[in-house]
Amino acid sequence: MEPIRETYILLPPGTDFLMYLVLVPFALVFVFGVVYRLRRLGVRSVGELLNSVFRGVGYMARYGLLQRKVVSEHLAGVMHLLIYTGIIALFIGTTLVFIDHDILRVLGLRLLRGDFYLGFEFVLDVMGVAFLLGLALLIYRRFIRHEPRLRNRLEYSMALAGLLFIGLSGYVLEAIRLTVEPRPWSGYSFVGKAVSTAFFVNLPTEPLTLLYRGIWWSHAVVAFAMVAVLPYSPLGHIFSTLLNIAVNAPRQLPLGKMKTPFRIDELDPSADIKLGFRSLAELGWMEKLGLDACTDCGRCEAACPAHAAGTPLSPRDIMQKLRRQLWRSDGLDEDVFASGLIDEEEVWACTTCSACIEACPVLIRPMDYILEMRRALTLEGKLDKRKTAMLTNLSRYGNPYGFDQSEKQKFFEELAEMGVQTLEEKPDAEYVYWIGCASIYDARGREIAKSVAKILLKAGVSFAVLGVEETCTGDPARRIGEEGRFQELALQNIETLKQKSVKKIIVNCPHCFNTLKKEYRDFGLELEVKHHSQV
Ligand code: SF4
Ligand code: SF4
Structure with a gap:
């Protein structure tokens, strides 16, 4: 006797037909659900x-x-x-x-x-x-x-x-x-x-x-x-x-890099600028799909330092709240802040560390949604005094702390005493050591920069500094959602670096590393950026 599959054994004749009949309404509910879901996401075809x-x-x-x-x-x-x-x-x-x-x-x-x-x-x-x-x-x-x-x-x-x-x-x-x-x-x-x-x-x-x-x-x-x-x-x-x-992974930006929504030097002055989102209707179907895919696994929340520090932010909660909003009948058009769905404090608590992106098993990027909401708030000027002051400092002094040029001058003189030359003095230097605002103005940061310079000198690395021509990369402005201010600073730095034909940069600051290496590319500057530990 040859082994063979005996389907519908122990069942009365006609069970197979009856089963397919019963299956029909279930199949219709399934198909309706798929179509409804794709339509809701805004998939056009x-x-x-x-x-x-x-x-x-x-x-x-x-x-x-x-x-x-x-x-x-x-x-x-x-x-x-x-x-x-x-x-x-x-x-x-x-x-x-x-x-x-x-x-x-x-x-x-x-x-x-x-x-x-x-x-x-x-x-x-x-x-x-x-x-x-x-x-x-x-x-x-x-x-x-x-x-x-x-x-x-x-x-x-x-x-x-x-x-x-x-x-x-x-x-x-x-x-x-x-x-x-x-x-x-x-x-x-x-x-x-x-x-x-x-x-x-x-x-x-x-x-x-x-x-x-x-x-x-x-x-x-x-x-x-x-x-x-x-x-x-x-x-x-x-x-x-x-x-x-499948849809979002191929178009994802490198970790740490933010989307460039426009080029300030290419903007039509009469055009209406739209930044970020306040309602889900402003998102494309691929972004909505990212929300829909959140499984509530909580890995992002477990990785989030802002959550661990007790702030109101949980990237998982943000994603889940937006996801549920997606399926509410009037959810798409509702303002996520005005309706109380998202608290502005949650959005401001993000440190932009990318840990949630790194942790997500299904390649969702909670930080991107948070920063886009932040951009919308900033565009409307919903900034507290500290943030406003920081942005003013960036414009006025080229650093977020509000120190004037003399402080910067003083620090570079200290470096010069150690034997560190400017690019003007050493035009053939292989690297520019980009110090970064925290290391130029902060007392502890200065010690770090001096130690790095000492190591580089001792190791015989061919480097120079920009000196007083170095200004903030613009990173704090971009992370706060002020894209225009970021681009002003970025374009100014890019011009300086291009004029001096700088190709290789050493940094000790992770923020400068990220911005110079990943974000200046969108503005036409490709640099080889190394952390000092990599040189
Ligand atoms: S990027 Fe923001 S939300 Fe994500 S883990 Fe870091 S602090 Fe938390
Ligand atoms: S890790 Fe990803 S899937 Fe899990 S809760 Fe966070 S965003 Fe959702």
């Missing part, structure tokens, strides 16, 4: 979506399918991997059964037979165990270990209950089938066989068959329902995260 997805297939494979960042946290990573691979295996298994029974069998062919079928049964049992182990880990993390990062919402528990029911009932069905209709190859379905031996082996056939039918239908209906509500439930992240990775 399927072609546009597919084009964007196609560009990011490599990222999707690395970060979505292979879960490169998800597994970086061991327990959470293993848990997610087990559930995820289990779901994929069960999906592939169900698809193969459909092809075998509803297509090939009708054509007089069979796929699930012989050794392939035996392997299929064995692998599915293994993957089912992996799936249930993953769910057990999830229960452990949420309900036994009570990991503070994980939130318990009703919809999360319902999704978990649904998955658990599908996993367990699948084995019960297999066990009853093997009890009522044993086959010589039953051992390949080793879990079902074990459950059968433990619970059903001596029970009468008739009630078992009835029980089988009841569980079979509940299994099918729960599975259909879970697929139908995918676009509306937390499990929808299976698709939204994959889409987000």
Whole structure:
């Protein structure tokens, strides 16, 4: 007797037809949900979506399918991997059964037979165990270990209950089938066989068959329902995260770099400047997709120094609040500040460290949303006295602290006494040592700069300084959302550096490093920037 898949065994004739009939409304709910979701995001056409997805297939494979960042946290990573691979295996298994029974069998062919079928049964049992182990880990993390990062919402528990029911009932069905209709190859379905031996082996056939039918239908209906509500439930992240990775990863800026929304030297003076966003309607569909993909995992919150310091900011809360706003009927047009959804204090608390971006397993960039909201606030002049003073200082003195030229002069004289020359005195220097405002004006910072200079001199590095011509890179203005002020300073520095044909720069300040290396590029200046520890 050749092993072969016997689908709809123990069920009355016509069950397959009835099942497809029952499936129809669920499928319609699913399709409606997908269309509604894409429309809500503002995707204009399927072609546009597919084009964007196609560009990011490599990222999707690395970060979505292979879960490169998800597994970086061991327990959470293993848990997610087990559930995820289990779901994929069960999906592939169900698809193969459909092809075998509803297509090939009708054509007089069979796929699930012989050794392939035996392997299929064995692998599915293994993957089912992996799936249930993953769910057990999830229960452990949420309900036994009570990991503070994980939130318990009703919809999360319902999704978990649904998955658990599908996993367990699948084995019960297999066990009853093997009890009522044993086959010589039953051992390949080793879990079902074990459950059968433990619970059903001596029970009468008739009630078992009835029980089988009841569980079979509940299994099918729960599975259909879970697929139908995918676009509306937390499990929808299976698709939204994959889409987000494919669509947004290829266009992501290097870590630490902010988007350049306009060029001040190319602006039409009569044009209306729009910066950042105050309502979700102002976001493009790709940005909305980024919000939609947030899984509430809390990794960004755990990494956020502003949150750890007790400020009102949690990047996860920001993303989740905006995400929920996305799905509220009047949510798109509502002003996120005026409605009280986002507190300005949350937005100002961000240190722009990028840790949330680094931590996010599905390549969402919470900081970008925060900084865009900040830009909108700044454009409206919603700045407190300290920030306003800092911006005024940048314009008036070229540094954020408000020191005048004589302070800078004094410091460079101290450096000169150590033997540090200016670029004017040493035009053939290989590097310019860009000191940065904190190291020019702050007492402790000055000691750092002097120590760095001492090391460079001792090491025989060919370098010089700009001297009093060095002004702030503009970084504080950009981080505060004042793009115009940043660009004024950036363009001024770029002109100086170009005039002096500077190609290589040494810095000790991380902010200067980031701005000179990554942000000045948008204004036509490519520099080789090294931290002093790299020279
Ligand atoms: S960039 Fe802002 S929100 Fe993100 S981790 Fe740093 S402080 Fe927190
Ligand atoms: S933004 Fe990323 S890291 Fe933060 S909660 Fe959402 S998915 Fe998790």
